[in-house]
Structure formats: structure tokens, C-alpha cells
Amino acid sequence: MRIPRLIPELPLLRRELIELSARRRTYVVRSLGALVLLGWVLYLVSDSYKDLLLAQLQVTGGLGRRLPVMSLMGAGSLLFPRLVPPLFMAVQLLMPSLVCGSITTEKERNTLGTLFVTRLSPLTIVLEKLGSRLMPMLTFLLLSFPILAFVYSLGGVDQRLLWSTLWLVFWECLLYGSIGLMCSAWYTTTVGAFVASYVLSAVLFTLTRLSPHWFPTPWVIWQFMRYISVPGFGGNGLLVQWMSGFVERPIWVVFCATLPTMLTVVFCLTMTRVLLYRRAFVSQSSLLLRVFRRLDSFFQSLNDRAGGVQVIADRESWPDFDPVAWREREKKSLGRARYLIRMLVALEFPTLFVCLVAVIFGAAERNQGGLGALWVVAWLLALMIVSVKAATLISSERARETLDALLSTPMSGREILLQKVAGMRRLMMVVATPILTVNLSNVMMAVQSGGGVTVLNPGPWIWLFLYVVLVVFSTWSLLHLLAWLALLTGGGARSQARSVFTAVTVALVCVWLSVFVVGESRLDRWNSWNLRIEVTEQMLLEYQLSNGVRQLFRIDGALQAHEYFLRMLSPNQSVLFAGPMPVGVGFSDWPMLVPCLLSCVVACWQWLLMRGCRWFVLRRAGRLFGREDELGVMVPV
Amino acid sequence: MQNESAGVSGVQSVSAISLRHLRVSYGKFEAVKGISLEIPEGEVFGFIGPNGAGKSSTFRVLATLQPKFQGQAYVCGLDVLRQPQKVRDVMGFVPDFFGVYEDLTSLEYLHFFAAAYRIPTAKRRGVIDDVLTLTDMTHKAHSPVDGLSRGMKQRLALARVLLHDPKVLLLDEPSSGLDPRARIEMRELLKALREMGKTILISSHILSELAQLCTRIGIIELGRMVAEGSLNEIYRQLQLMRVVHIRADNAGPELLERVKAIPGVESVEQQVDRWALRLREEELAIADLHAGLVAAGARLTMLQPEAMDMETAFMKLTEGKTA
Numbered sequence: 015m016r017i018p019r020l021i022p023e024l025p026l027l028r029r030e031l032i033e034l035s036a037r038r039r040t041y042v043v044r045s046l047g048a049l050v051l052l053g054w055v056l057y058l059v060s061d062s063y064k065d066l067l068l069a070q071l072q073v074t075g076g077l078g079r080r081l082p083v084m085s086l087m088g089a090g091s092l093l094f095p096r097l098v099p100p101l102f103m104a105v106q107l108l109m110p111s112l113v114c115g116s117i118t119t120e121k122e123r124n125t126l127g128t129l130f131v132t133r134l135s136p137l138t139i140v141l142e143k144l145g146s147r148l149m150p151m152l153t154f155l156l157l158s159f160p161i162l163a164f165v166y167s168l169g170g171v172d173q174r175l176l177w178s179t180l181w182l183v184f185w186e187c188l189l190y191g192s193i194g195l196m197c198s199a200w201y202t203t204t205v206g207a208f209v210a211s212y213v214l215s216a217v218l219f220t221l222t223r224l225s226p227h228w229f230p231t232p233w234v235i236w237q238f239m240r241y242i243s244v245p246g247f248g249g250n251g252l253l254v255q256w257m258s259g260f261v262e263r264p265i266w267v268v269f270c271a272t273l274p275t276m277l278t279v280v281f282c283l284t285m286t287r288v289l290l291y292r293r294a295f296v297s298q299s300s301l302l303l304r305v306f307r308r309l310d311s312f313f314q315s316l317n318d319r320a321g322g323v324q325v326i327a328d329r330e331s332w333p334d335f336d337p338v339a340w341r342e343r344e345k346k347s348l349g350r351a352r353y354l355i356r357m358l359v360a361l362e363f364p365t366l367f368v369c370l371v372a373v374i375f376g377a378a379e380r381n382q383g384g385l386g387a388l389w390v391v392a393w394l395l396a397l398m399i400v401s402v403k404a405a406t407l408i409s410s411e412r413a414r415e416t417l418d419a420l421l422s423t424p425m426s427g428r429e430i431l432l433q434k435v436a437g438m439r440r441l442m443m444v445v446a447t448p449i450l451t452v453n454l455s456n457v458m459m460a461v462q463s464g465g466g467v468t469v470l471n472p473g474p475w476i477w478l479f480l481y482v483v484l485v486v487f488s489t490w491s492l493l494h495l496l497a498w499l500a501l502l503t504g505g506g507a508r509s510q511a512r513s514v515f516t517a518v519t520v521a522l523v524c525v526w527l528s529v530f531v532v533g534e535s536r537l538d539r540w541n542s543w544n545l546r547i548e549v550t551e552q553m554l555l556e557y558q559l560s561n562g563v564r565q566l567f568r569i570d571g572a573l574q575a576h577e578y579f580l581r582m583l584s585p586n587q588s589v590l591f592a593g594p595m596p597v598g599v600g601f602s603d604w605p606m607l608v609p610c611l612l613s614c615v616v617a618c619w620q621w622l623l624m625r626g627c628r629w630f631v632l633r634r635a636g637r638l639f640g641r642e643d644e645l646g647v648m649v650p651v
Numbered sequence: 652m653q654n655e656s657a658g659v660s661g662v663q664s665v666s667a668i669s670l671r672h673l674r675v676s677y678g679k680f681e682a683v684k685g686i687s688l689e690i691p692e693g694e695v696f697g698f699i700g701p702n703g704a705g706k707s708s709t710f711r712v713l714a715t716l717q718p719k720f721q722g723q724a725y726v727c728g729l730d731v732l733r734q735p736q737k738v739r740d741v742m743g744f745v746p747d748f749f750g751v752y753e754d755l756t757s758l759e760y761l762h763f764f765a766a767a768y769r770i771p772t773a774k775r776r777g778v779i780d781d782v783l784t785l786t787d788m789t790h791k792a793h794s795p796v797d798g799l800s801r802g803m804k805q806r807l808a809l810a811r812v813l814l815h816d817p818k819v820l821l822l823d824e825p826s827s828g829l830d831p832r833a834r835i836e837m838r839e840l841l842k843a844l845r846e847m848g849k850t851i852l853i854s855s856h857i858l859s860e861l862a863q864l865c866t867r868i869g870i871i872e873l874g875r876m877v878a879e880g881s882l883n884e885i886y887r888q889l890q891l892m893r894v895v896h897i898r899a900d901n902a903g904p905e906l907l908e909r910v911k912a913i914p915g916v917e918s919v920e921q922q923v924d925r926w927a928l929r930l931r932e933e934e935l936a937i938a939d940l941h942a943g944l945v946a947a948g949a950r951l952t953m954l955q956p957e958a959m960d961m962e963t964a965f966m967k968l969t970e971g972k973t974a
Contacts (some may be wrong), residue, residue, distance in 0.1 A: 332759075332775075337766035345754040415750035419811065422714050422744040423767040424736055641716050641735075 026129070026139060030116075030146030040150070047104075048157045054100060055093075055161050062092045091170030094162075095240055098179055101158055102233045105186045106219065107522075109151055110211035113194030115204040115511050116143040117290065122204065126294050140286050144188075144195055151187050174264040178239060181268060182232035185275050189231060190215055192282035199289035202296055204511030205406065209398075235271045309356060338420075338430050342437020348403060349437055358444045365392065365448040369455035385459075389452040393570075396445035397496060397521055403441060404497040405504025405517030407434045408638060413510050417639070427635030435497055442493045453485045456580055480610065481580050488572035488617045495569070495624040496521060502631045505638040528568035534561060555608065562612040566619055575616040579609040667692045667727055667819050667850035668713060674721040675708040675874075682708040684874035685722070690852060690867075692818070695845050697865035698854035699965060705874040706854045707747055710823045713852070714744035727818050740768075743812025745805075747823040747854075753797035757788060757807055760796050761814065768815040782810040786840060802833030809840060820844065822853040826860060838864060870965065883932075892917055892929040895940060898953035902926070909947040913940070925953065 034040050120126040129139055166176060194211040201207040218231065226234040333340035343349045348357075365388065372385045411417040420430065457478055503520045504513030561578065565571030631638070668690040675683040683705040690696045700706050711717040712724050715735040724731040727741045752760060761782065765775045783789045786806040791799065799807060805825055812820060825841070826834045841864055844851060855861050861868060862882060869879040878885050886893070899906060910928070911919050915935025920927040930940060937956050944951060 332762045333766040334772060335766055335769065337763045340766070341752065341755070341763060345752070345759070414753075415746075415748050416752060418714070418716060418744070418746040419749055419764075419808070420767065421716055422739060422742070423764065424739040424769060425767050426736065636718065641718050 024142055024145070026134060026142035027145050027149075030143070031149060034146075034150060044154065044157070047154055051100075051158055051161065055097060055164075058093050058096050059089075062089055062096075087168065088170040090165045090168035093165045093168065094171045094175070097158075097161065097165055098183075098236065101155060101183055102186055102236065104154070105151065105183065106190055106215060106233070108154070109147075109187055109190035110194040110197075110215050111208060111515055111519075112151055113144070113147045113191045114198050114207040114211040116147050116195060117198040117286075118201055118204040118207045118511075121202055121294065130291075130294070136287050136290050140195065140199075140283055140290060143198075144191055144283070147194075148187060148191055151191070152184075155183060155187075175239065178264060178268045179236060182236045182239075182272065185272050185279070186232040188279045189275050192279045192286070193218070196282045196286045196289065199286040200293055202293070204509070205402070205514050208511060208514055209402065212398075230271060230274055232272060232275055235268065238271075239268065336433050336436070338425070338433035339437040342434060343440065346437070348441050351440065354440050354444050358447055361392075361395075361444070361448050362451065365451050369451055373455050373458045385452055385455060389449065392445075392448040392452060393573075396449060396493060397525070398518065399445050400438070400442060400493055400496045401500040401504075401517045401521045402514050403438055404435070404500035405507075405513040406510050407431075407438075407501060408505040409507050409510045409513035412508065421639055421641050427639045427641070428632045430639070431501065431632060431635050435494075435501070438497060442490075442497070446489050446493060449489055450486060453489075453576075454482070456577075457482060460580055477579075477610065481576060481613075484572075484579070484613050484617050485576050488576060488620060491617070491621045491624045492570070492572065495620065495627055498624065498627040498631050499524075501638070502627065502634070505631075524569040528570055532564050532567045534564065534574070558608050558612060562616065565612070565616045572613070572617045572620040575609070575613040579613040582609045666690060666725065667694070668696075668852055669725040670709070670712075670722065671724075672722040673709065673712060673724060675705070675712060675717060676719075676721075682874055683712075683720075686871070686874070686876050688869065688876070688879070690850060692850050693848050694867060695841075695851045695853065695865045697861035697868035698852060698871060699861060699868055700854070700871035704871045706871060707823055708874075709871075710744070710746070710821050710852070710854065713819075713821055714742065714746075715739055716744075740815065741817055742819045742821060743815070743817040744821045745808045745812055745823060745825055747827065749804075749808060751796040751799075751804055751807070753795070755796050756793050757783075757796055757799070758792040760807065761810060764811045765814050770815060778814055782813045785813065785843070786810040787836075800833070802829050802836065805829065805833070805837060806840065809844075813844075818850060820849050820851045820853075822851060824854050826855055834860065887933070893932045893937070894957040895928045895930060895937060896922075896925045896953065896955045896957065897928060897944065897949070897951060898925045899944075900950040900952060901948070906947065906949055910944065910949065913943040913947060915940070915943075927957075 117126070120129065134142075162176070165171060193214050194207070197207045197210040197214065198204075201210060218229070222229045222231050222234050226237075230238075331340070331344055341349075347353055368388050369385065408417070411420065421427075460478065499520065500517035504517035507513035507516055558578075562575065565575050568574060666689045668688065670686055670688040673683050673686045673688075674681065682703075686705070686709060688696075698706050698709070708717065712720050712731060713726055715731055715738050726738045729738045729741065731738050752763070755763060758779065761779045762775065765779060770778055780789075783792055786809055788803070788806055788810055791803060791807075796804070796807065809822075809825070822841075826837050829837060838860055841851065841853070845864070853861065853865070865882075867879070867881050868885065870877050870885075878888060880888070907919060907921070907926070910916060910926070913935070915931050917929040917931055920929075928940070930937070935943070937954075941951075941954055944954070
């Protein structure tokens with residue numbers, strides 16, 4: 015008797031998984047992921063152990079006594095809340111990149127039409143595609159299970175919390191996966207889908223931060239769930255009220271709280287199903303270019319009404335002896351002056367508005383939070399734009415099969431690379447402008463908030479001028495460093511998607527390492543248990559030197575050093591140090607020489623790093639292009 | 652190891668392209684297995700082989716795009732490994748698959764490459780006009796490159812490689828994907844380049860075209876050269892016979908017998924409107940056949956030697972194995 019097939023055949027899913035299993039990088043990424051996860055847990059355990067030890071010291075008042083092993087019981091309650099957020103973070107970071115190429119790669123290979131003529135229904139294609147990318151993420155998360163089990167075994171973790179966490183992480187995967195899949199169905203290239211997936215994910219993430227009650231993603235629910243049992247936790251809003259029932263009816267509460275996420279997933283998958291056919295054979299063209307062309311016609315019509323004023327006229331230009339830079343400057347959508355000016359206006363107007371508001375109102379309240387966030391957003395935007403652009407400088411030529419023609423000319427690889435980066439300078443200037451606007455606003459706030467800066471006293475003005483020079487210099491060198499780094503990491507990739515993914519990942523890892531691993535010195539390190547400390551000059555000097563050393567290892571070290579330099583100039587305008595609030599005394603008389611010197615040293619160091627990276631990339635130019643410019647590899651016959 | 656003696660330069664002065672024991676490997680896979688080749692200046696050499704035979708790898712070596720290979724490769728006496736920049740000055744390469752910059756017009760495209768080939772600014776306009784005229788692309792000078800047909804793009808690619816007036820042209824399947832008209836136009840263009848004295852190394856799948864264009868051909872399979880020489884040499888090597896089609900007013904059984912009796916005629920095949928004669932060409936030249944037929948009493952209305960039986964040669968030489 016023939017046994018009926020219970021599990022459908024799922025040919026597409028099977029093919030994708032076979033392809034995945036045949037790639038070496040699947041195993042490399044898994045191993046690295048496991049190592050990172052294990053390292054993180056070890057760090058957490060050791061850190062928690064230290065906290066427990068300190069707590070013991072507080073109780074016993076003695077030093078040198080070992081912590082009894084039994085006192086680790088219940089440490090799960092300390093470890094679990096620190097272990098789970100990285101899982102959510104991993105899903106939010108990895109899932110869009112895993113999914114965004116699932117349909118676009120079929121479009122790029124012209125194989126989507128072949129799928130349509132099979133008996134696979136569009137919905138099956140969508141679901142199998144999602145499944146094929148969900149599977150690697152889930153297996154990756156599976157790596158954390160033994161660790162979760164270990165943490166659970168320490169005690170202190172509610173079983174309901176554990177199961178709910180697994181449920182929520184699964185839906186977090188589906189949520190970000192379905193968003194990525196929808197982008198993949200809409201866009202014709204993986205690069206477009208990649209950027210759009212991350213932009214949408216970032217928007218969703220920001221919305222959940224700004225208004226968690228209205229956007230209860232699994233991550234938000236988990237946070238509520240975790241804190242709901244903490245005594246004294248309270249709050250308004252439907253979600254909080256709803257989640258307060260978690261203790262009594264955990265399954266139903268979590269299930270119902272996940273309903274909006276489920277509906278969002280269903281909506282995204284339905285959209286993917288609809289877009290799959292409609293956008294299957296749309297011709298590949300630059301979205302940016304199309305937007306600019308629409309804007310062009312709009313501005314043209316406006317201009318005609320205004321009497322035909324032309325600031326930048328179209329003119330015929332020919333390359334002299336820098337053809338590659340000429341093409342990047344004059345023919346690319348992100349190179350032409352007229353388009354870049356529009357981009358600048360689009361970026362600069364909101365920045366300027368926020369800065370003006372902050373300068374007018376913020377300085378009086380000594381609140382720099384808004385500008386700090388804007389500065390981070392401007393830098394993240396610059397990082398993304400410069401990294402993506404630089405990473406695709408070579409791979410776009412390779413993907414469009416124009417590289418061989420270029421490489422068979424007498425131009426050396428070094429020349430081509432230098433011209434490519436030279437062609438990016440205008441774009442770098444555009445993305446640097448909002449950043450520098452924020453920096454200049456900080457200067458204005460420093461002037462307004464006092465800090466010893468008066469018109470009659472020229473001394474501080476010199477420091478401010480020096481700060482501006484250093485900031486401009488460091489912004490210029492950091493953007494170049496990012497460009498060369500992206501060229502180095504993404505230049506050798508075969509496809510544009512891979513080059514973008516590699517370059518952006520490397521850049522983000524550098525930022526992550528800088529922020530979370532190298533970090534910043536805390537002034538209160540010496541006395542953790544006092545909430546108020548007196549800051550002496552000696553203490554401050556040590557703090558500055560310690561931070562100076564750390565800044566040498568941070569990708570944004572120079573920028574941090576300059577910000578500290580400015581804060582020292584005007585200490586009133588912001589919270590100076592992390593950790594429990596210190597009490598600063600006599601800062602207005604503090605000599606500026608140490609922070610200024612540190613700022614200069616770190617800026618020079620960063621410039622040297624940039625030049626080193628540039629030198630290394632240019633040295634490897636031949637390898638990046640896949641040819642040799644000078645003496646090649648000679649193998650004896 | 653690399654020969655740097657005068658002996659090598661002596662050989663180089665004769666050959667426009669010289670390959671010695673060329674081997675190209677991609678990991679464990681060996682794409683080219685010891686090819687040796689000498690192509691004198693002014694020769695049009697046809698490179699024939701099935702897909703994956705190693706043709707494009709050989710082209711990439713000569714175009715200085717292959718960083719690792721074994722053996723020696725020279726273009727106009729310049730070592731491809733040691734003097735790649737100089738090689739690029741004397742060589743023009745059209746790859747089998749190539750894209751164009753979609754954001755440029757044909758004129759801008761040529762200006763781009765003129766600058767890349769470092770042609771002096773003052774001369775540039777004239778050179779570009781010349782190559783546009785030669786390739787009959789003048790009317791498309793201001794058209795966006797992306798909108799050009801495949802044939803036009805191939806012509807533009809030829810115009811590109813002619814900008815710096817190279818001595819050697821490496822054309823990897825320039826006729827692939829072209830419609831019949833575009834193929835014929837391309838062939839005429841290549842003939843014009845041959846007349847200009849360019850050394851051309853060309854690969855193609857359209858064998859009859861190479862037969863009309865090339866002075867010598869090389870047949871490559873699985874990375875090895877299986878035959879090399881002029882067409883006649885290859886025919887002799889394979890004992891292939893020339894086919895001549897004739898049509899006569901007085902075609903009949905008697906004439907057929909008389910024609911079969913002409914020394915050098917191997918066989919006569921009667922077709923609908925003609926006879927196909929297979930000749931042993933070393934015994935009977937085509938001109939002598941004509942005299943023989945007239946002597947046999949044939950009143951000829953057509954005598955047409957079949958251009959080349961390249962397909963037969965190709966099938967006989969290769970086993971259809973691909974990598």
C-alpha cells in the first residue's frame with residue numbers, strides 16, 4: 015500500500031537548501047556565529063560572577079574570599095535578560111540580508127520566468143523562498159539553545175518566560191523575513207532590495223523605540239514581558255495593561271500580543287505574492303536616477319514658470335586624462351552636480367531645521383540629546399552611502415561585464431582605483447555637510463551656553479576654530495577611510511550584492527567593536543558603589559589619557575576625541591561622563607592643552623590609518639581587478 | 652624559466668603573437684594544456700573549438716587579464732607577464748561577453764576609451780571620427796550606447812579597440828549573437844582590417860566565416876591544439892576532399908560516365924539540379940577540372956567549388972568533449 019505523502023515535496027526549498035549546504039561560507043558563518051555567541055556568554059558569566067562577588071563583598075565586607083559555587087544558583091535571572099537581546103539583535107541584523115536576495119537573484123539570473131511556467135503556485139514560491147531563508151536563521155539560533163539550557167539550569171528563569179522568548183524570537187524572524195521578502199519581490203536588483211530591507215527594518219525599529227505601544231513587535235513584547243514581573247513596574251497603554259496578565263495566563267497573553275505581528279507578516283507575504291508577478295520582468299534601472307528624472311521634470315516646469323533661471327546648465331564635457339573619474343563625476347546619478355545639489359538640499363534642510371531648533375531652544379536647556387542622535391543618524395547615513403558606493407565601484411563594472419574592456423587599456427589598476435575614489439569626492443562632500451552642520455551647531459551651542467567663550471576673550475575662539483578644523487579634517491579622513499575599507503572588503507566580490515553586504519557588514523562590525531568592545535572609559539570606575547564622586551584634576555587627567563588610548567582603537571576615535579575636546583571647552587552643556595553622575599568642580603579653569611593634544615594625535619592617527627588602508631588597497635589593485643599590472647606570477651615551465 | 656636573451660627577441664620580431672607551452676589552471680581544473688602557437692605579423696588566425704575548450708582563457712592571457720599561467724606569452728615581442736602595460740598599448744581586445752556603459756552615448760564611450768588609451772587631446776576628435784567612419788557608426792555617434800543593437804555594440808567595441816591603432820587585435824567570438832546581416836557586415840569590416848595589415852586572432856563558432864577570413868586556423872579541444880595550419884593543410888591532413896558543384900545543359904548518363912572517368916574525380920553525386928563532384932585536389936586542381944569537363948563534352952552553366960567543408964573538419968578533429 016502506498017503511503018500518502020504527508021510532507022509536500024517542496025522542490026524550491028530543497029534546491030535552495032542544497033545550494034546553501036554546498037557553500038563553504040555557510041559553515042564558516044555558523045562556526046563564527048557559534049564562537050561569538052559562546053564568547054558573549056562567557057563574558058556575561060564572568061561579568062555576572064564579578065557582580066555577585068562584589069555583592070558578596072558588600073555583604074561580608076571582606077576581600078579575598080571565594081564566592082561559594084552555590085551562590086551562582088539563581089544567576090540565570092541575571093544572565094537570561096542579557097543573553098536574549100543579542101538574539102533579537104542578530105535576527106534584526108541578519109534576517110533582512112538573508113532574505114533580500116531570495117527573489118532578486120532569480121530575477122538577476124533570469125530564472126524567475128522558468129519558475130512561473132512550472133506547477134508551483136506563486137504562494138508556494140513565496141512560502142518556499144521564505145522557508146529557505148528562515149531555515150538558516152533558525153539553525154543559527156539553534157546554536158544558542160545549549161547556552162539557553164545552561165542558563166536555565168542555573169535557575170532563576172521562569173519556564174513561561176523561556177517558552178515565550180522562543181515563540182517571540184521565531185516571530186521576530188518571520189517579521190523581518192517577510193519585510194525582506196517583500197522588498198525582494200519589488201526590486202530588480204539585490205542591492206536595491208538590500209538597502210530597502212534595511213531602511214524599512216530601521217524605520218520599524220525606530221517606530222518601536224519611539225512608540226512601543228503602537229508598534230508591539232516581538233522584541234517590544236519581550237521587553238514588556240521581562241519587566242512586567244518586576245515590582246514597581248507600571249505604565250499606561252493597552253499593551254501594558256494587556257501584558258500585566260502575563261503572570262496568570264502567559265500563553266494566551268503572549269499569543270494575543272503577537273497578533274499584530276502575525277497580521278503584519280501576512281500582509282507582507284500577501285504583498286510579496288502580488289508583487290511577485292507584477293514586478294517579475296520590470297527592466298533594471300536606477301531607482302535614484304528615475305526619481306531624479308521625475309524631480310528634473312518637476313523643477314523644469316517650475317523653472318519655466320519662474321522665468322527660466324538656470325544655476326547649473328547642462329554642458330557637453332569630455333574626459334581629459336581621467337576618464338574613470340570623469341564618468342563617475344559627470345555621468346552617474348550620484349556624481350552629477352545638479353543631482354547632488356538636490357540630494358544635499360534634501361539632507362541639509364531637515365538637519366538645519368533640527369540644528370536651529372536645538373541651538374535656539376536646546377542650548378538654553380543645556381540639552382544636547384537631540385543633536386547627538388541626529389549626528390549619529392547623519393554618520394550612519396554617510397557610512398551606508400559611502401560604503402555601498404565604494405563597494406560597488408568595481409563589482410558594478412564586473413556585474414555589467416565592462417571591466418575587461420577597461421582592464422585591457424593601458425591604465426594601471428592603481429590609476430583606475432584612484433580615479434574611482436576621486437569620482438566619489440562630491441558625494442562625500444554632500445554626505446559630510448549634514449554631519450558638519452551638526453558639529454557647527456555644537457560649536458554655536460558651546461558659545462551660547464557660556465563655557466568661558468565671550469567675544470572679548472579671544473582665547474576660547476582659537477580653541478573653537480581649532481575644533482572646527484579638526485572636525486573637518488577628521489570627517490574627511492574618516493569618510494575616505496570608510497571608502498577605502500569598503501573598496502578593500504567589497505572590491506573583490508563577484509556580485510554587487512555580496513560586495514555591498516561584505517563592506518557594510520565590515521563597517522558595522524568596526525562600529526560595533528568601537529562602541530561595545532573598545533568602549534569608553536568610565537570616570538566612576540574606581541568607586542562603583544558611590545553615586546556621587548568628586549572629580550580631581552589627577553583623576554580627570556588619567557581619565558583623559560585612558561580614553562585617548564581607547565580612541566586610537568576606535569574607528570570613530572578622532573570624532574570622539576573632538577567631541578570631548580568641545581565638551582571640555584563648554585562643560586555645562588551636556589552630561590560629561592557615563593555611569594553614575596559625577597560632580598565636576600573647577601572645569602572652567604581646566605587647561606585645554608591635554609584634550610586638544612589628544613584630539614590632534616587621534617586625528618593624525620586616523621589620517622595615518624586612512625593612508626595605510628589606501629596604500630594597502632592600491633598595492634592590491636591588481637588582485638582586486640583580477641590582473642597584474644607589473645611583474646606577474648611567473649611559473650616555470 | 653623566462654628567456655631574456657636576444658634569441659627570444661629574434662623570434663618576437665617575427666611573430667606578432669607567440670605562445671609557448673601555455674597552461675592555464677583554475678584551481679584543480681586545467682583549462683589550457685600546453686598550447687604553442689606562432690602567428691606572424693599581418694596574419695588572420697582563426698581559433699576554433701567547442702565551448703570550454705580553452706579559447707577564452709588563451710585570449711585572456713594575451714589580453715593581460717590572466718594573472719596566473721604557466722609558459723610564455725608574447726605580443727609583438729613583449730612579454731605578457733613582464734610588460735603588461737606595454738602589451739596593452741599594442742593590443743586591442745574584444746571579449747566574448749562585454750557590457751557597455753549605459754549612461755554614455757557612443758561618442759562619449761569612445762572619448763572615454765580614447766582618454767584611457769592616452770590619446771593626445773588634440774588628436775582625439777580626429778581619431779574618433781576615423782574609427783566611427785571605418786565602423787560605419789557615424790550616424791549612431793550621439794545614440795545612447797545602451798539602446799544600440801547587438802551588432803552595433805560589436806561595431807562600437809571594434810571602434811574602441813581601434814582607437815589606439817593597435818598592431819594586434821584579439822577578437823573573442825565577435826560574431827556571436829549577430830543576425831545574418833550584422834554578421835556579413837562584421838566580416839566585411841574584419842576584411843578591411845586585414846587589408847590594413849592588422850594581425851588578428853579571432854575565435855568563432857561560425858566556421859564557414861572563419862574559412863573566408865582566416866589565413867590559418869587552429870582547432871582546440873579540451874585545452875589542446877588538435878590541428879593547426881592553413882585550410883588546405885588541414886584538409887590534406889584529414890584527407891578531406893574538395894566538393895565542386897556543376898550544372899550542365901547536356902547532363903545525362905553518358906556525360907556522367909565521362910565525368911566519373913576524369914582522373915582525380917573521386918565520385919559524383921547526382922542532386923536535384925546539379926552534380927556534386929568530390930575531388931582529390933592534389934591530383935586535380937579546380938582549373939584543370941574545368942578543362943577536363945569541357946573536354947568531356949559538358950556544356951557548363953555553373954561550376955561552383957564549395958567554399959570550405961569546415962564543419963566536417965571540425966567534427967572529424969574533435970570528439971565533442973567539453974570541459
